[in-house]
Amino acid sequence: MNNVSDWLDGFYKLNPDAVQEEEVKDKKENILPLALELAAMDFRDKNFYSNLNDDQKKAISLWVLMRWMSSSRGDAEQHLILVNDVVNTDFSSISKHPELQWKLLALCGTSKKQYRDWIPPGKKLKKNRLEEALLQFFPLMKDSDLEMLQQINTKDDFEEFFKANAFDDKTIKEIFKSDTKGKK
Numbered sequence: 667m668n669n670v671s672d673w674l675d676g677f678y679k680l681n682p683d684a685v686q687e688e689e690v691k692d693k694k695e696n697i698l699p700l701a702l703e704l705a706a707m708d709f710r711d712k713n714f715y716s717n718l719n720d721d722q723k724k725a726i727s728l729w730v731l732m733r734w735m736s737s738s739r740g741d742a743e744q745h746l747i748l749v750n751d752v753v754n755t756d757f758s759s760i761s762k763h764p765e766l767q768w769k770l771l772a773l774c775g776t777s778k779k780q781y782r783d784w785i786p787p788g789k790k791l792k793k794n795r796l797e798e799a800l801l802q803f804f805p806l807m808k809d810s811d812l813e814m815l816q817q818i819n820t821k822d823d824f825e826e827f828f829k830a831n832a833f834d835d836k837t838i839k840e841i842f843k844s845d846t847k848g849k850k
């Protein structure tokens with residue numbers, strides 16, 4: 667065992683840029699635990715962010731914390747509404763001001779510890795050509811209503827609708843090109 671430590675000492679003398687175990691441990695210790703961040707938000711610690719060192723400020727992800735804050739089990743409705751109204755509004759426009767973002771997150775705390783579930787961001791579903799064409803006429807239609815409209819109408823119904831709304835034959839043919847959800 668002594669030979670290995672001697673070899674390592676010689677290695678580090680020849681390679682001063684090599685990372686030693688202590689340096690790796692120091693870097694891991696500088697990373698901020700999520701539980702500490704969540705507790706600071708829960709107990710409305712508005713100065714938490716300003717008290718962090720530069721490495722910790724770089725490691726913090728305010729967008730992720732916003733998702734965590736909005737998903738509490740205890741005061742779910744309050745957190746969801748507060749985070750959406752106070753923090754999420756114009757979140758990207760204040761992205762160059764992370765301390766302000768933190769303070770807004772801290773405002774949403776309830777001064778008591780909360781248990782949270784991670785809710786991953788939703789995936790955007792790509793609309794097919796028919797859905798895109800229908801949304802030109804019904805921009806406020808919900809996805810479920812759009813799906814229902816496609817289920818109860820046939821391709822001929824849609825072609826007639828588009829012709830009645832001044833679509834040319836070429837455009838109508840493009841709409842139904844290989845991705846129709848309507849009945850045939």
